[in-house]
Amino acid sequence: MSDGDRPEHSRGGTYTVPGTDYQRDTRYITDRITADARHGWPVEPGRYRLVAARACPWANRSIIVRRLLGLEDAISLGLPGPTHDERSWTFDLDPGGRDPVLGIERLQEAFFARDPEYPRGITVPAVVDVPSGAVVTNDFAQITLDLSTEWTAHHREGAPELYPEHLRDEIDEIAQEVFKDVNNGVYRCGFAGSQEAYDRAYRRLFAALDKLEERLTHRRFLVGDTITEADVRLFTTLVRFDAVYHGHFKCNRNKLSEMPALWAYARDLFQTPGFGDTVDFVQIKQHYYVVHTDINPTRIVPQGPDLSGWVTPHGREALGGRPFGDGTPPGPVRDGERVDPAHTPLR
Amino acid sequence: MSDGDRPEHSRGGTYTVPGTDYQRDTRYITDRITADARHGWPVEPGRYRLVAARACPWANRSIIVRRLLGLEDAISLGLPGPTHDERSWTFDLDPGGRDPVLGIERLQEAFFARDPEYPRGITVPAVVDVPSGAVVTNDFAQITLDLSTEWTAHHREGAPELYPEHLRDEIDEIAQEVFKDVNNGVYRCGFAGSQEAYDRAYRRLFAALDKLEERLTHRRFLVGDTITEADVRLFTTLVRFDAVYHGHFKCNRNKLSEMPALWAYARDLFQTPGFGDTVDFVQIKQHYYVVHTDINPTRIVPQGPDLSGWVTPHGREALGGRPFGDGTPPGPVRDGERVDPAHTPLR
Numbered sequence: 214m215s216d217g218d219r220p221e222h223s224r225g226g227t228y229t230v231p232g233t234d235y236q237r238d239t240r241y242i243t244d245r246i247t248a249d250a251r252h253g254w255p256v257e258p259g260r261y262r263l264v265a266a267r268a269c270p271w272a273n274r275s276i277i278v279r280r281l282l283g284l285e286d287a288i289s290l291g292l293p294g295p296t297h298d299e300r301s302w303t304f305d306l307d308p309g310g311r312d313p314v315l316g317i318e319r320l321q322e323a324f325f326a327r328d329p330e331y332p333r334g335i336t337v338p339a340v341v342d343v344p345s346g347a348v349v350t351n352d353f354a355q356i357t358l359d360l361s362t363e364w365t366a367h368h369r370e371g372a373p374e375l376y377p378e379h380l381r382d383e384i385d386e387i388a389q390e391v392f393k394d395v396n397n398g399v400y401r402c403g404f405a406g407s408q409e410a411y412d413r414a415y416r417r418l419f420a421a422l423d424k425l426e427e428r429l430t431h432r433r434f435l436v437g438d439t440i441t442e443a444d445v446r447l448f449t450t451l452v453r454f455d456a457v458y459h460g461h462f463k464c465n466r467n468k469l470s471e472m473p474a475l476w477a478y479a480r481d482l483f484q485t486p487g488f489g490d491t492v493d494f495v496q497i498k499q500h501y502y503v504v505h506t507d508i509n510p511t512r513i514v515p516q517g518p519d520l521s522g523w524v525t526p527h528g529r530e531a532l533g534g535r536p537f538g539d540g541t542p543p544g545p546v547r548d549g550e551r552v553d554p555a556h557t558p559l560r
Numbered sequence: 561m562s563d564g565d566r567p568e569h570s571r572g573g574t575y576t577v578p579g580t581d582y583q584r585d586t587r588y589i590t591d592r593i594t595a596d597a598r599h600g601w602p603v604e605p606g607r608y609r610l611v612a613a614r615a616c617p618w619a620n621r622s623i624i625v626r627r628l629l630g631l632e633d634a635i636s637l638g639l640p641g642p643t644h645d646e647r648s649w650t651f652d653l654d655p656g657g658r659d660p661v662l663g664i665e666r667l668q669e670a671f672f673a674r675d676p677e678y679p680r681g682i683t684v685p686a687v688v689d690v691p692s693g694a695v696v697t698n699d700f701a702q703i704t705l706d707l708s709t710e711w712t713a714h715h716r717e718g719a720p721e722l723y724p725e726h727l728r729d730e731i732d733e734i735a736q737e738v739f740k741d742v743n744n745g746v747y748r749c750g751f752a753g754s755q756e757a758y759d760r761a762y763r764r765l766f767a768a769l770d771k772l773e774e775r776l777t778h779r780r781f782l783v784g785d786t787i788t789e790a791d792v793r794l795f796t797t798l799v800r801f802d803a804v805y806h807g808h809f810k811c812n813r814n815k816l817s818e819m820p821a822l823w824a825y826a827r828d829l830f831q832t833p834g835f836g837d838t839v840d841f842v843q844i845k846q847h848y849y850v851v852h853t854d855i856n857p858t859r860i861v862p863q864g865p866d867l868s869g870w871v872t873p874h875g876r877e878a879l880g881g882r883p884f885g886d887g888t889p890p891g892p893v894r895d896g897e898r899v900d901p902a903h904t905p906l907r
Contacts, residue, residue, distance in 0.1 A: 511855060518812050
């Protein structure tokens, strides 16, 4: 979602509305793909394509979960480029500027295939029905949960349980707080339409981060002793924090790297197969600094920050925990899905 | 100087020129006030007023040097507010919005008193002849040297030698490098008119900072074993680094606080009477974020960074050195010249 997700009255490059708090449009296409096809969309390997820009934190969640669960053969992956105009995400990185499976140049086309009058933001992640070329859902929060709970028949051997039944209440609760004040909180800072709106968002963001810093000082993961959906959701914001939110969105009380537990936690996840290997820092910076022309009119992309810290030892093993529970880490990233080695500190 | 100092073709709030490297207009009114009055302007206590906005790094130098040398009784101080429009600095913090000594609302008036057709930037610091109300000089680099070398008869007892004869070549050499790649280098990053211009400026800035980090690892001050003009010049950029240059100007390879020697050096100076007690972080942030509307159109001023680190122990005493040489630190800041306690971490 993120940046296609604009208030309807906004125009290309315009994300701030003077005098207002930032309001995320949270109306999505909410169909679900389920094992019992109760919404009309059955789980069916090879039928759907996940369209997810690496730049976008909401889309990054789905890329991580797909890989952790080993759904690469069941659901293919389309990767729009990092920058877009007022008509939103394009497949400008693909040969000929077209998604090789869907054959479209703009993600907009898949939304219009679903509804020719589609009135809202063209957002990623979007799951597209390949035969019809129409978007099934762009409801980012439900997409990852359904990958965990509805696609179980197609999970790889050793796939972790990211949304185990006995922990769902706790995961939902913390995910809700993290969404409100952190995932969306950084956008509320960056797209604030007034000093007062920014000040409020900043206070809420850092109060929430302080609380997470405390929580993660003595436990390795957010919920239970394994990686869950809650960690995926926090990770995609943390990994962008110093690269874009700190400067571009003015989330600058401190860098993530100045919060010892959160920084070690983020590095632990980054170095875990399935997390850091989905992260493209160059695309992330290009996206934010080029697309939001109302807060960065020059479109100049900073060279910093130095990313080498992401691969330094984090020491979190000392807290115990079993990242994959009774499962195993995913194998190497598939051909054609690897992040450009020049865009990541991972070796 | 800084922000009144714009290319002539630029307009209010516009500091970047698309497609270009940032070019500082370095043409000033270069008269000098000397003990022998050879430029027509004699050293004369009570005759001149130093107009120096706390926000501006070039003006901050002159505020520091005046205080280190104890020239408060000889030269009075006018303090424009942090923000300004296309007509430049105003006395909006003074009662009635007028400088109490010069009686003017805008610094521009003192430049026009000197030359009704004055065509260049209205910059601080400016030294104004009180009887005529006309600017004598705004040549910031010469102003501080002349305070050190021409006003000696009026220095306080125990004033340090900031520009000692036997060290002038070394001070000039390092000050020139620091000016080019650091003092002005941060502006070249922030006001770059193209990605390429920014990339060049960023590389030069951090190469210069790395060199300074190395130099200051084993010596307490830049030149000799006491504070000199060279330290004053580096300090005013370093003290603004994390607060404005890191985010607003995209000087973001790392924060100053991530370079151990430079950060300890900057804290050492900050905690030395005459340096940190001239620094108003709130005015600094307001100035940069409100005035440069072409790079921060929302004019929202970040709440960060956390400033508490500035008053932490720096450990630089272990390197030896005698900050004031055979002299002594200045006494408390004068009434009416103190930085608002809410604008500084100093207690």
